[in-house]
Amino acid sequence: MVYATTLDHQRFTFDGLKVLMAKATPRRSGDELAGIAAESAVERIAAQLALADLPLRAFLEEELIPAEIDEVSALIQAQHDPAAFAPVQSLTVGEFRNWLLSPEATTEALTALRFGLTPEMVAAVSKLMRLQDLIAVAAKCRVITRFRSTIGLAGRMAARNQPNHPTDDGFGIALSVVDGLLLGSGDAVIGVNPVTDTVDDYVRICHLLDDLRTRLAIPTQTCCLGHVTTALQAIERGAPVDLVFQSIAGSEKANTGFGIDLALLREAQDAAKSLNRGTVGRDCMYFETGQGAALSAEGHHGVDQQTMEARAYAVARAFDCLLINTVVGFIGPEYLYDGKQITRAGLEDHFCGKLLGLPMGVDVCYTNHAEADQDDMDQLLTLLVAAGVNFVISVPGADDIMLNYQSLAHHDVLYARETLKVRPAPEFEAWLAEVGLTDAEGLLRREAPANLLPADLLALTSGGAHG
Amino acid sequence: MAEDRLPAKTATIAPHPRLAELRRFADARIGLGRAGAAMPTAAHLRFTLDHARARDAVYSALDPEPLRQLAQEQGLPLAEVRSQAQDRAVYVRRPDLGRRLDPTGADALALLPTGKDVVLVVADGLSATAVNQNAAALLHRLIPTLRDQRRSLAGLVIASQARVALGDPIALALGARIVLLLIGERPGLSAADSLGAYLTFEATPGTPDSRRNCVSNIRTGGLDPATAAARLAWLVNTMHEARTSGVTLPTSTTPLLG
Numbered sequence: 089m090v091y092a093t094t095l096d097h098q099r100f101t102f103d104g105l106k107v108l109m110a111k112a113t114p115r116r117s118g119d120e121l122a123g124i125a126a127e128s129a130v131e132r133i134a135a136q137l138a139l140a141d142l143p144l145r146a147f148l149e150e151e152l153i154p155a156e157i158d159e160v161s162a163l164i165q166a167q168h169d170p171a172a173f174a175p176v177q178s179l180t181v182g183e184f185r186n187w188l189l190s191p192e193a194t195t196e197a198l199t200a201l202r203f204g205l206t207p208e209m210v211a212a213v214s215k216l217m218r219l220q221d222l223i224a225v226a227a228k229c230r231v232i233t234r235f236r237s238t239i240g241l242a243g244r245m246a247a248r249n250q251p252n253h254p255t256d257d258g259f260g261i262a263l264s265v266v267d268g269l270l271l272g273s274g275d276a277v278i279g280v281n282p283v284t285d286t287v288d289d290y291v292r293i294c295h296l297l298d299d300l301r302t303r304l305a306i307p308t309q310t311c312c313l314g315h316v317t318t319a320l321q322a323i324e325r326g327a328p329v330d331l332v333f334q335s336i337a338g339s340e341k342a343n344t345g346f347g348i349d350l351a352l353l354r355e356a357q358d359a360a361k362s363l364n365r366g367t368v369g370r371d372c373m374y375f376e377t378g379q380g381a382a383l384s385a386e387g388h389h390g391v392d393q394q395t396m397e398a399r400a401y402a403v404a405r406a407f408d409c410l411l412i413n414t415v416v417g418f419i420g421p422e423y424l425y426d427g428k429q430i431t432r433a434g435l436e437d438h439f440c441g442k443l444l445g446l447p448m449g450v451d452v453c454y455t456n457h458a459e460a461d462q463d464d465m466d467q468l469l470t471l472l473v474a475a476g477v478n479f480v481i482s483v484p485g486a487d488d489i490m491l492n493y494q495s496l497a498h499h500d501v502l503y504a505r506e507t508l509k510v511r512p513a514p515e516f517e518a519w520l521a522e523v524g525l526t527d528a529e530g531l532l533r534r535e536a537p538a539n540l541l542p543a544d545l546l547a548l549t550s551g552g553a554h555g
Numbered sequence: 556m557a558e559d560r561l562p563a564k565t566a567t568i569a570p571h572p573r574l575a576e577l578r579r580f581a582d583a584r585i586g587l588g589r590a591g592a593a594m595p596t597a598a599h600l601r602f603t604l605d606h607a608r609a610r611d612a613v614y615s616a617l618d619p620e621p622l623r624q625l626a627q628e629q630g631l632p633l634a635e636v637r638s639q640a641q642d643r644a645v646y647v648r649r650p651d652l653g654r655r656l657d658p659t660g661a662d663a664l665a666l667l668p669t670g671k672d673v674v675l676v677v678a679d680g681l682s683a684t685a686v687n688q689n690a691a692a693l694l695h696r697l698i699p700t701l702r703d704q705r706r707s708l709a710g711l712v713i714a715s716q717a718r719v720a721l722g723d724p725i726a727l728a729l730g731a732r733i734v735l736l737l738i739g740e741r742p743g744l745s746a747a748d749s750l751g752a753y754l755t756f757e758a759t760p761g762t763p764d765s766r767r768n769c770v771s772n773i774r775t776g777g778l779d780p781a782t783a784a785a786r787l788a789w790l791v792n793t794m795h796e797a798r799t800s801g802v803t804l805p806t807s808t809t810p811l812l813g
Contacts, residue, residue, distance in 0.1 A: 117648045420647075455741065456743065461606065497594065
C-alpha cells in the first residue's frame with residue numbers, strides 16, 4: 089500500500105508501511121547508514137503526518153516482515169490479543185498518542201492493554217512523541233518482577249553491579265563487586281560479562297559470585313552473561329545459575345546471528361527454573377537488546393532500527409524475564425551518533441518496553457568515538473528516573489575496563505537515590521540497613537562497616553590469578 | 556593554611572581503607588571515595604582527562620612522514636590511499652565508506668609490484684595516535700624478519716579514514732597473497748594508543764571477519780613491538796604454509812594468539 093501526504097502542493101509518497109515507519113523516525117545515523125532514513129526534515133514530518141492518520145489496525149493487516157520467513161513476526165501475531173486491543177482498536181496512531189497521554193490511560197488500563205499492542209504499534213506512536221511524552225506515559229506503566237529481590241516498585245530504582253575484568257580474574261571481579269556494594273549498587277543483579285565464552289570460566293564466575301552473595305547474605309541475584317548454550321552446559325554441570333542471560337534482536341535472521349532461536353531460549357528458561365533458586369519469585373531470564381543490533385547482523389529487512397528494537401521486546405515478553413535492558417550507547421556512533429540520539433533512543437526503548445509489559449532497564453552508556461560525554465549520561469539518567477526506569481547499570485568510576493566503554497558510575501546511582509529520591513529494591517534496602525551501610529534515613533553512612541571486606545576475600549577468590 | 560583547608564578535606568568521604576589498600580591490584584577505578592554522592596574532584600578530573608585523551612585520539616591525524624622515511628630506508632615501494640569517507644564525521648557514521656577505496660587509490664597502487672606474498676598496510680582507524688606512536692617501531696622489526704623468512708613484499712600502503720576491510724581491495728588490486736594491516740584501535744579510557752594488526756589470506760572485498768587473524772593491544776605497556784613483530788611474522792608463515800587464515804588457520808601449536 090502507498091501512503092501519502094500533501095504539504096504546500098507537494099505530494100510525499102511512502103511505498104509501504106516499513107518505508108513510512110523508517111521515514112517517520114526521528115533522525116539517527118543507523119537508519120542513514122541503512123539508506124532508509126528521511127531525506128529531509130520536511131519529508132520526515134510528512135511521514136509523521138501520514139503515520140498519525142494511520143489506523144492502529146493497519147499494523148495487523150500489513151506485516152513489516154512476513155511471518156512465513158520470520159519466527160519473530162509469527163510470535164508477534166500469536167501474542168496479539170484482540171480483546172485487550174478492543175479499547176484502542178478504532179484509534180489512529182495520532183489519536184493513540186492523545187489517548188496514552190490522557191487520564192484515561194491509567195496504570196491499570198495500560199497494564200490491561202499490553203498484549204493488545206504489537207511492537208510495531210508501540211514503535212509507531214513513539215515516533216510521534218517528544219521526550220516529555222515518552223517519559224509521561226512510561227511513568228504510568230508499572231512492571232514488577234521478582235527473584236530474590238523485587239524490582240519495579242513505585243519510587244524505586246535498582247542497579248546492576250557490573251564487575252567486569254579484562255582477564256576474568258577472580259580477585260579483580262570480587263574487588264569490583266565489593267566497591268559497588270559499598271556504594272549501594274547490586275539490587276538488580278550482580279552480573280559479569282565474561283571475556284571468554286568457555287563453560288569452565290562460566291562455571292568459575294558463577295561460583296565466585298554465588299560464594300560472595302551467600303557469604304555476605306545479600307538478597308540479590310547473580311549472573312554470568314555468557315551465551316545461553318554455555319549457560320545450559322553450566323547448569324548441567326551443577327553451577328549455581330540464578331539468571332540465564334542472552335542478547336536478543338527483532339528478527340529471526342538477527343537472532344540466528346546471535347546463535348539463538350525461540351526454542352533454545354525456552355529450553356534455557358526451563359533449565360533455569362528447574363533449579364528453583366529464587367526466594368520471592370521465579371523470574372529468571374535476563375535479556376539485552378539495542379538499536380542497531382539487527383542492522384549490524386544484516387537482519388533488519390529494511391525496517392528502521394527503532395522498530396526492530398521494539399520487535400525484540402516481543403521475544404523478551406514470551407519469557408519470564410526479571411531484567412531486560414537496552415545497551416543504548418554501546419553499539420556505536422554509526423547507529424546513534426551523539427548524545428542527543430542516544431538520549432532519545434534510551435527513552436524510546438524504555439517507553440516501548442514498558443508499554444509492552446517488560447521490566448525495562450537501560451545501560452546508560454557511550455563509547456569514545458561517539459559525540460557524547462558524562463553530561464549526556466547525567467541527562468539521560470535523570471530523564472530515565474523521571475520515566476520510572478526499573479534499573480540501570482553501574483561500574484567503578486563509570487569506566488568498564490573490559491568492554492572499554494563508559495557506563496554509569498556507582499556514584500551516579502547514589503546521586504539518583506539521594507537527589508532524585510528513588511529507593512533500592514526493598515529486600516536490598518533492608519540488607520543495606522542491616523549490615524550498617526545505611527543509616528536510619530536510608531542514607532549511605534560515612535564509614536562503611538569493616539566486615540564488608542572480609543579478611544578472607546583472598547581465599548574466597550582463590551581461583552583468581554592473585555589467589 | 557592547613558586549618559583553612561580542613562573543611563574542604565572533611566567534605567570528601569574517604570574510601571574504605573581495605574579497598575584503598577587493594578586498589579593497586581585492580582585496573583578498575585575502585586575505592587574513589589566520594590563528595591556527597593559524587594566522585595571527588597581529583598577522580599572526576601582524572602576521568603575527564605582520560606576521556607579527553609581518547610577523544611583527541613579519535614580525531615588525531617596520521618603523520619605519514621616517519622612511514623615515508625621508513626619505506627625509503629627499507630627500500631620498499633610506497634603508496635598513499637584514502638577511503639571514500641572524506642572526513643572523521645563521515646568516517647564514524649559510515650563504516651561502509653571506510654571499507655571502500657577512493658578511486659584515486661587505484662593510480663597510487665598501480666606503482667606497486669603485483670603478485671607478492673605480503674602487502675603491508677598502515678591505517679589510521681579510530682586512533683591515528685596509536686599509529687603515530689607504534690607503527691614505525693613495529694615495522695622496523697617486522698620488515699627485516701619477513702625478509703629473513705624469504706617473504707616477498709609488495710610495499711607499504713598508508714591508508715587514511717580507513718577501516719580494517721579497506722585492506723581487502725588493496726590486496727585484490729595488488730594480487731598479494733596476504734594483507735597485513737596495522738590499525739589504530741577504538742580508544743579506551745585506560746589506553747588511547749593501542750594498535751591492532753589484522754592478517755588475511757587472499758582477501759577480497761566482502762571477506763568475512765572470521766577469515767582474519769588479529770593481534771591487538773600493541774603499545775607501550777601492552778604488547779611491545781618486538782614481541783608483536785615476532786607473532787606477526789609467525790602468523791604470516793603459518794598462513795603461507797596453510798594457505799588459509801582466520802578460524803580455519805591451524806593455530807593449535809601457537810603460544811602466540813590471544
